[in-house]
């Protein structure tokens with residue numbers, strides 16, 4: 001039997017595979033065999049299909065049409081491709097929505113999010129959940145033992161298009177049950193949420209609505225409970241499919257494709273039910289769509305910011321127990337959905353592919369095989385143009401396949417820095433930002449970026465992770481601190497950096513009785529007695545860095561580690577623990593991370609602008625994201641297995657010890 005990858009061999013001993021997302025239902029059957037032949041010719045060995053095909057699999061209620069899918073799978077398999085088969089539950093067909101109109105989600109204004117695109121369902125709707133399980137069961141019965149099928153993908157991009165939060169009746173009813181389970185007694189809920197404030201007390205669980213359509217902001221504890229509930233709904237929805245697939249297709253990996261910079265549900269919880277965490281990598285679309293500076297958006301327009309892809313590689317590796325992960329969709333050219341959609345610099349598709357390998361991916365699968373001339377994504381590149389002529393991405397994928405064959409397996413991943421991230425951190429900072437743009441996800445990204453500019457390797461881990469083997473643990477912004485983390489930190493012999501807002505809330509969204517950093521006072525003796533957010537330009541300048549956006553005032557016996565020119569303390573130090581009392585803006589984050597890395601005894605290499613380093617096994621992999629050639633620092637000596645010391649734009653080098 002095929003497997004998803006060859007990572008059933010000892011970890012990191014198998015070469016990464018390449019694949020492509022393919023939609024046989026979009027193309028004449030006569031074209032399938034030639035498509036499959038060309039895929040294999042380009043060095044691809046996996047093909048991901050089926051995730052949007054419900055209307056063709058089941059054209060009418062209960063009438064399945066397997067013929068075309070049987071033949072498509074057989075053709076792909078005959079060419080030598082292993083199939084990753086998607087459950088089609090992201091695109092329920094019209095007949096289903098018509099029979100069950102209340103299955104759609106409602107937005108916060110109460111408007112239905114109707115049929116005509118995709119993801120038109122509410123995670124809480126019991127009827128739709130049953131339908132999703134039914135179609136999954138039918139597919140798994142048909143293909144669960146098919147030798148072509150190497151893995152299953154559940155649904156597609158949970159939460160895409162803002163679909164985790166639904167304000168439907170089903171969600172409201174489910175939320176009430178969830179609350180009753182969690183609190184037992186409504187008086188306990190009132191107490192936990194502080195509902196006496198503004199007379200928000202409830203007499204029963206049945207009286208509690210969803211936190212939308214309120215006059216001003218709803219109680220943050222109410223909002224957080226709703227976020228937790230909604231996240232649990234995603235986990236439960238996914239798990240129902242996973243259970244069917246495990247029953248009917250044992251031994252095959254189950255994967256899902258997560259998104260970029262997306263935190264609406266707890267990916268650690270969903271990941272716990274998966275074998276492989278997949279994610280969809282669109283570096284140029286993400287750069288244009290998210291909060292990067294205008295200067296970065298221009299400088300990296302055709303490459304993507306050098307930390308975008310790597311950040312997610314290192315994040316999703318921490319989302320399954322096994323650490324197995326893959327890129328299930330890789331941008332192959334211009335996309336259609338950002339505000340601006342430039343073409344990648346020649347070489348970037350290859351660079352992104354090889355970088356995923358260096359971070360330990362099992363598979364990179366390009367999205368999509370051929371650009372589709374109709375419907376929503378007409379301007380989205382594929383590896384082929386709509387007329388089947390090769391697009392630039394195809395040659396780069398083929399080159400990457402040759403590079404991978406020459407390089408062999410990536411080698412064991414290093415352990416040096418653990419960066420702690422939790423999804424509820426981003427919910428808390430989103431619900432109560434206290435200042436524009438101060439979200440935990442971006443604090444994590446800034447700290448990550450600073451570490452990577454020092455040439456360090458980072459694992460992004462949940463707060464429950466074991467910290468053995470790391471030299472440095474960075475907690476960029478973690479309002480709710482689980483006891484397990486405090487215990488792990490107390491035993492951790494390495495350096496620790498605690499960032500702003502950490503330990504600042506209880507699990508019920510209240511200030512801790514002892515004031516922030518709450519539980520973290522066990523490792524860092526301080527009280528945060530006042531916080532302020534700072535408008536752009538309101539800064540306390542230090543030596544090459546500044547306190548900007550956010551500042552905490554501490555009462556502490558710790559020593560000042562970084563002091564601004566006007567005497568304001570940006571960072572405190574107590575033994576091996578640093579407390580960053582300001583937002584991790586790039587220059588300040590650089591300074592703090594450099595100090596912590598030095599004290600941790602880590603080998604650092606100052607990266608020239610745009611260059612990034614990733615170690616695996618005994619190799620150093622270098623990636624040039626800048627539009628100009630860069631010189632790899634002389635502090636990284638060795639033999640070049642790939643590339644040269646002067647690396648051109650989009651260049652990749654692999655260096656081994658002499």
Ligand code: GAL
Nearest residue numbers: 156157160280282335367380
């Ligand atoms: C992803 C999605 C794909 C496709 C792609 C376009 O979000 O999973 O189906 O729409 O974006 O870039």
